[in-house]
Amino acid sequence: MTKIECILRPGKLEDVKDSLNKYGIHGMTVTQVIGCGLQKGRKEVYRGTEYSINLLPKVKLEIVTKDEDVDEVVKIISQAARSGEIGDGKIFTYKIDNAIRIRTGETGEAAI
């Protein structure tokens, strides 16, 4: 099993979710995060005082899939999330030891 964790533009979340749903992935965890990377911050002005805001809002989407699906899922996410501009985000994958469904006690791929 592999955990796919991606940092996305907030505006791309719906597209990514729809694409994953079409592929058959319905489970995911989404969090609002802020971060910085290659994308420069933006300027905000309050009563004439300028601030450079360098932590920008992003969403973090986490899913756990079977190992054989990883390539396809990463491809789907990349396509849906790409705008071609700096700031599209990143995808990380990790090996997962085990998964347990709390309600039934099922383990491994049956639990995801």
Added chain:
Amino acid sequence: MKNRLFRTIFMALTGSMSIPALAWAEEAVPKIDTGDTSFVLISAALVMLMTLPGLALFYGGLSRKKNVLSTIMYSFFAMVLISIQWALWGYSLSFGPDVNNLIGNLDWIGLRGVGLVPSDVYATTVPHQAFMVFQLMFAVITAALISGAIAERMRFPAFLAFLILWTTLIYDPVAHWVWGGGWLCDLGALDFAGGTVVHILSGVSGLVACIVIGKRKGYGTEPMIPHNLPFTVLGAALLWFGWFGFNAGSALSANGLAASAFVVTHLATASAAFSWVVAEWIRHGKPTVLGAASGAVAGLVAITPASGFVDPMASIIIGLVAGVVCYLAVSVLKAKLGYDDSLDAFGVHGIGGTWGALATGLFANPSVNELGQGLFYGNPNQVVIQIISIVASWAIAAVGTFVILKVVGTVIKLRASDEEQDAGLDITQHGEDAYTDFVSGSPFGDMKLTGASVQATGSMNPAKI
């Protein structure tokens, strides 16, 4: 008084002296005008709305998340404490019988003699208590305005002590000077609704207070950004609405002058919002919502002293200048001089109030109000009188605030420690959190055993959550 004299002369000339006894009987008891009374009472309620929730939301939205409650509480307690102060001794000091043109005496302490019959000096067509409570709301908002300069760092107990002393020693005397028959009144200073008394006093006192107390921890290095601009816009809109009571209500009568004050108040506000946004748009490339809200308040401040004296076209000019001048004060002057006026009480009220007091001396039009004749209507002397009233207000506000804070500071710590500021004043001063989106913990002590708690636990079905 003049009216009565004229009427007597008129009656004498027209020969109606045949019933002088009756005429004098009617005049002897001051008559309550129901229209004036309802207007003044409604205006008092409108001015109340300016402080709570208007100013509380305006300032609350500008503060950071961790300080929003403490910022709101400053305004709330200005309402609570100054209302009581006013009834006990504030009204008497401000409007009571004159002592040496400097202050009212203590004859009206505890509102003694301030009853339901009109005063023979102030607002002679409404119950004396209606005038008193209208003026009470002015004292409240003036004290509350100062909190904008010291927000996010002044400890609550110190603020309370400051409030009472400041209103008693600074606001009450100056209100007497201008409105209660004091020396500025005699000199002929024009201040219709409080440009000097309310705005210069609060703004300049705010400036001195923010310098005495010192900058917020992290000022200039950490971003200090408004946490809820919709709050601020809501507050500014309520201020705008309530200000009709403040300015039009200051006519103290439901008459043409009130209508004129209403119209010029509105036009100056719109003009200042416009010019602030344009100035900002030119300098920073974006027209901000905060700029519109701030500009509106700057316009309201500037038109306040002029509202009973100027015509609509002059009010547009006063507003346009106020928007730009106040914008430059908060963006350029503040940065250059480096003081930390947290929410720009000085930049908007001190500067806007000063411009308004000066502008009154320029634009006062005798066809609007025969009591006011400004420079542009052939009376340069009025400008000199306005400058004297401005200088006097600045001086007493600056010196008085400095002394009061030094005295209070010897007894009560003024400034929240760096650690307290890091955690936020809401938690450290008031033990509350405005936005409790993730809570964990349990009630202390006996709370666990109460019926309410057991019931609450019992009603939850863990399987369904």
